[in-house]
Amino acid sequence: MTATIGNSILVTGADLAPQALALLEGHDIVYAGKTPTEDDLVALCRAHAPVAIIVRYGKVGAAVMDAAPSLKVISKHGSGTDTIDRTAAQARGIEVVAAVGANAAAVAEQALALLLACAKSVVALDARMHAGHWDKATHKSLELGGRTIGLVGLGAIGLRFARMADALGMRVLGYDPYAKNLPAYVQPTDLATLWAESDAVSLHCPLTDDNRGLLNARTLAQCKRGVIIVNTARGGLIDEDALLAAVRSGQVAMAGLDSFAVEPMAPGHPFQGERNIVLSPHIGGVTGDAYVNMGVGAARNLLAVLSRQAAPT
Missing domain, CATH: 3.40.50.720 (NAD(P)-binding Rossmann-like Domain)
Structure with missing residues (x-):
């Protein structure tokens, strides 16, 4: 089912902390699964036209961005943004934010x-x-x-x-x-x-x-x-x-x-x-507390961008 344009948030993972979901109430949350490929993300973007992407796993590059014409912000579930093509995002007027310090x-x-x-x-x-x-x-x-x-x-x-x-x-x-x-x-x-x-x-x-x-x-x-x-x-x-x-x-x-x-x-x-x-399998930031902190940080960051962009000038 296609979500309402401008209301969908794509999560490149299989879940999000309940505390983060509470902050995103009113948005349609679409999950890409634990190991999403670029093709998976492109297909989901075309189907759901997300206004925001929360990046947990996989990479978000130009092809994904171009498949999401309503996309305004890419929010990292954590602090490192090397899996996001920041140059491509900047060229398309898409903001990239990160939950710095959350983990x-x-x-x-x-x-x-x-x-x-x-x-x-x-x-x-x-x-x-x-x-x-x-x-x-x-x-x-x-x-x-x-x-x-x-x-x-x-x-x-x-x-x-x-x-x-x-x-x-x-x-x-x-x-x-x-x-x-x-x-x-x-x-x-x-x-x-x-x-x-x-x-x-x-x-x-x-x-x-x-x-x-x-x-x-x-x-x-x-x-x-x-x-x-x-x-x-x-x-x-x-x-x-x-x-x-x-x-x-x-x-x-x-x-x-x-x-x-x-x-x-x-x-x-x-x-x-x-x-x-x-x-160890890149689990340094994977604790119960960090999971909540990163999810909440990612949610707050994207909401701040959407709110700022929606505000009258």
Whole structure:
């Protein structure tokens, strides 16, 4: 059934938090499912003429926008907008908004979990224990207190993680050319210094054309030997072949990864089975609280745009 033009909101997912749906009462909500393709989204846009799209999964590019002539706003269910063609949206007068900070606590906690899993060999020791081994006499973990962590990106997530690292007694280096009024426990620095002095590096920046492959063979070689790499941001920030080679050579002692160049990860990916890489399926921002926060943020953002555009000039 075709919804009323100007009243439909397309969600590129299978659900939305009840609190967000309450805010959107009066609109027809159309769900695209858990793994929508571009063809799926184009067909739904043609059938329902949405005035807004809430982006959870999949990508929204020019073809989707052109199939939705009533589209006024694309609202990200989260903070990263790299799955939205912002240039195409701007050319069509479509606003792009994001629920910045809505999942900051969740992602920062996931980064901490991956850092600790790497430093304390949590996954490997768990497997050994379940296999009947007791490695107390032979295993030594890494103590993080007094060591240096370098954070690339000092937005809501990066700063929250910085506070956690400081609480562990770590020295916190940070690189973010846009960050201002940093707390005293974050020492701003350039990337060259961050690579050279950090015992662990954690990525918290958005993916752009300028920083794609930021961690590559050259920059990984500039890091301390035995560095820990944590990525809860975007997989495209890392050259995965270079990281794998660095892990296998010992240049990178451990890597904790929650995002990947291609998602979902295909069976047979070279990271699978690599004992010094801890993996999670891009769930850093997926908690009950973050689900509500992101949904509500996305709903409020799109409503604000629609209200502003509808207001008389």
